[in-house]
Amino acid sequence: MDKIRVRGGRRLSGVLQVSGAKNAVLPAMAAALLTPEPVILENSPQVRDVATMIRVLQRMGAAPARRDGARLELSVPAITSAEAPYDLVKTMRASVLVLGPLLARCGAARVSLPGGCAIGERPVNLHIEALRRLGARIEVEHGYIVAEGPRLTGAEIAFESKTVTGTENLMMAATRARGRTVLRNVAQEPEIEDLAELLTKMGARIEGAGSDTIVVDGVEALHGAEHTVIPDRIEAGTFIMAAAITRGDVRVERCRPEHLAAVLEKLRSVGVRMEVGQGTVQVMPDGPLSPGNLVTLPFPGFPTDLQAQYLAMATQAQGNSLITESIFENRFMHVGELRRMGARVDIDGHFAVVHGPTPLTGAQVMATDLRASACLIVAGLVAEGETVIDRAYHIDRGYERIEEKLQKVGADIERIH
Numbered sequence: 267m268d269k270i271r272v273r274g275g276r277r278l279s280g281v282l283q284v285s286g287a288k289n290a291v292l293p294a295m296a297a298a299l300l301t302p303e304p305v306i307l308e309n310s311p312q313v314r315d316v317a318t319m320i321r322v323l324q325r326m327g328a329a330p331a332r333r334d335g336a337r338l339e340l341s342v343p344a345i346t347s348a349e350a351p352y353d354l355v356k357t358m359r360a361s362v363l364v365l366g367p368l369l370a371r372c373g374a375a376r377v378s379l380p381g382g383c384a385i386g387e388r389p390v391n392l393h394i395e396a397l398r399r400l401g402a403r404i405e406v407e408h409g410y411i412v413a414e415g416p417r418l419t420g421a422e423i424a425f426e427s428k429t430v431t432g433t434e435n436l437m438m439a440a441t442r443a444r445g446r447t448v449l450r451n452v453a454q455e456p457e458i459e460d461l462a463e464l465l466t467k468m469g470a471r472i473e474g475a476g477s478d479t480i481v482v483d484g485v486e487a488l489h490g491a492e493h494t495v496i497p498d499r500i501e502a503g504t505f506i507m508a509a510a511i512t513r514g515d516v517r518v519e520r521c522r523p524e525h526l527a528a529v530l531e532k533l534r535s536v537g538v539r540m541e542v543g544q545g546t547v548q549v550m551p552d553g554p555l556s557p558g559n560l561v562t563l564p565f566p567g568f569p570t571d572l573q574a575q576y577l578a579m580a581t582q583a584q585g586n587s588l589i590t591e592s593i594f595e596n597r598f599m600h601v602g603e604l605r606r607m608g609a610r611v612d613i614d615g616h617f618a619v620v621h622g623p624t625p626l627t628g629a630q631v632m633a634t635d636l637r638a639s640a641c642l643i644v645a646g647l648v649a650e651g652e653t654v655i656d657r658a659y660h661i662d663r664g665y666e667r668i669e670e671k672l673q674k675v676g677a678d679i680e681r682i683h
């Protein structure tokens with residue numbers, strides 16, 4: 267198993283380029299199940315979750331995916347098996363995104379129920395209940411979601427709470443349902459708008475993506491399309507915080523600052539000096555970081571996927587910061603590892619109090635999930651001495667060659683095989 271070694275103390279300087287968004291490309295790939303024609307995705311990141319999704323699609327009858335750098339071509343001439351098996355779903359929960367498209371295309375799906383994971387229980391009850399409202403018959407049997415619905419019928423559905431992949435699953439299922447589907451209280455993440463844009467290019471009729479109500483008018487069939495995936499706002503935010511914690515001078519390129527509004531506002535309020543340009547954020551060295559409380563929220567709030575990285579940064583602030591994780595019930599697993607590096611953090615349920623400033627010292631630590639590993643890299647960049655992060659495969663799920671990108675801006679970081 268690969269590890270990542272970081273030696274702290276260097277100020278980052280230079281240019282970092284953001285890859286395509288993992289959480290946008292995964293639903294876009296699932297959308298390829300909706301049509302026998304090819305779906306071409308430009309700006310798709312070369313990360314492990316994308317490779318896993320290719321395997322999921324191939325089990326269902328997809329032709330071998332064709333990749334040329336960031337261009338990914340998928341085609342599913344026919345669904346040969348409408349099953350997403352446990353061995354794949356357990357490695358990537360986002361596999362559940364095939365449920366909606368499979369039902370829409372072939373009226374049946376058998377998808378392993380994802381279990382809990384390192385950040386919480388993460389049930390999919392909202393996906394199931396909403397698909398039932400479209401007329402699907404769904405049972406959970408032997409650990410599988412078994413769904414049937416030869417032709418779904420549009421309905422008015424109000425989600426009890428916001429769910430990103432739940433919204434995406436329903437939007438995809440509704441594209442080929444009979445009549446109109448109105449989805450209320452939906453998630454508003456940019457990745458949902460991006461999926462709606464792709465589906466529209468494929469012939470779907472969708473209004474309102476990005477707002478809290480989405481209206482889908484079902485069509486008979488969808489066709490192939492070509493689409494450029496949006497930049498990864500979480501990778502961009504991680505780079506900005508990596509630059510800020512080292513008091514570095516870094517330009518983050520190929521991002522969408524408008525997708526980062528809450529993040530940029532929070533970082534400015536704790537003393538990170540930044541200039542926003544067309545698709546760029548320039549981080550400039552400035553005085554010490556000040557403490558700042560944070561609450562994670564659905565978009566347009568501060569994303570839970572950047573909470574761990576912010577927490578690492580808060581260890582260097584001149585005072586205490588209160589961090590409230592409101593999306594997932596168990597997303598402070600990185601704190602135990604940060605404590606091994608000297609961080610002083612108290613946790614009580616959804617709350618963490620980070621005592622700053624605390625000098626960090628390099629240590630052997632273990633990545634527990636994707637964003638926790640990003641947090642440990644950010645911390646390692648300012649820790650004195652060497653930090654070795656075990657289980658680097660977590661970071662490879664969602665960051666494209668992160669050590670190579672950070673090396674280019676002067677970080678002392680490498681992969682150990």
Ligand code: EPU
Nearest residue numbers: 289360388389390391392393428429430431432593594636
């Ligand atoms: N929830 C339910 N029932 C459901 C669905 C969700 O109770 O049926 C709860 C969840 O347990 C959680 C909250 O609702 O407490 C929000 O979960 P959501 O469904 O929005 O999360 P998700 O769709 O499973 C996506 C991202 C996550 C990101 C969250 C929140 C993808 C593939 N994954 O997950 O990304 O943290 O939204 O923004 O889009 C990551 O990239 O590291 C990652 C975990």
